[in-house]
Amino acid sequence: MATTIVSNKRKRNTVKLKSPTMYDVARLAGVSQPTVSRVLSQSEDVSQISKETRRRVLAAVEQLGYRPNAVARSLRTQKTRTIALLLADLSNGFYHPIARAVQKIAREHDYEVLISSSDHLHENEIHFCEIVLSRGIDGVLMAPQRLTMEELSHYVSQTNIPFVALGEHVDHPNIDIVFVDDEKATYETTRWLIEERGHRRIGYFGVPPFLPPGPGRTRGFLRAMEEAGLSVNPNHMQEGDFTLESGKQAARALLATGGNLPTALMVINDLMAIGAILTLQEAGLRVPDDIAVVGFDDIPEATIVRPALTTIAQDAYDIGQKMATALFERIENPDIGERRVYESTYKLIPRQSA
Structure with a gap:
């Protein structure tokens, strides 16, 4: 048997508020609806409307809380905003x-x-x-x-x-x-490693040459090394794909080459640099005592990793x-x-x- 539930709550009288229209804006501003439309759509001839009229229209829009219909506006202006x-x-x-x-x-x-x-x-x-x-x-x-x-x-x-x-x-x-002038930034930072930090054996972790900003940053590193009269061991140059994991892989590949390791690494971005630091530390190497590491970007994680990452900051x-x-x-x-x-x-x- 069906059960009817009767509520004791009184039915409330609700009044649905009507959204303001362009007509309301025009009436409050004391202008025509086409004028309101021209002001709000920023049509080509809007400059022909006086600043005072435009001010009144915008003030009426603000006072009424009017919001133009996006679909209608896109059809009218041919813009989707x-x-x-x-x-x-x-x-x-x-x-x-x-x-x-x-x-x-x-x-x-x-x-x-x-x-x-x-x-x-x-x-x-x-x-x-x-x-x-x-x-x-x-x-x-x-x-x-x-x-x-x-x-x-x-x-x-x-x-x-x-x-x-x-x-x-x-x-x-x-x-x-x-x-950003990637070549100049990497060039100057590599020179800093050479002149201010005394490094002579510097490695580089980059990306394949078809991936920007790889070419510019690689050119900057190689130019600084050449001008300083320093050779670059091919084993000390490894490639990744900008990710933290690829930085780890590049560091593992470097360690696997054996022989003298570089005393510093210039790395194409911070994520790869952080990955390199983690792998070097896992291998028992101290950063920067055994190998210094420099990144590029200054992402938030650069201040969280230990030691905190020296890096080239882009704004x-x-x-x-x-x-x-x-x-x-x-x-x-x-x-x-x-x-x-x-x-x-x-x-x-x-x-x-x-």
């Missing part, structure tokens, strides 16, 4: 400040950010570009590693949206870049800011013109590992 960000490895702390800076500036422009990680894989970079073209993204920020310039050129030619890339290896007339947040600022300038002013190049800073952070 979404940008895409491709990073090489979200597990690498170097990229976190870049993402934070991009998100902050995007929010200031009322944009959302689609973030993706390639995990250093070519197929993931290809997939990202395909997604960008199919989803109507308004602009692209990327740190490409595996894409060839021919492949990147193909995707750029398929769209009118702006691209901004991280790294001076991206040489394309329609792509603005932000870069990753500044890199993200520069990339996002350049992109939004292109989005808002498509006719800016020729390719622009922005250089970010670096500095050596001496700690206990070297």
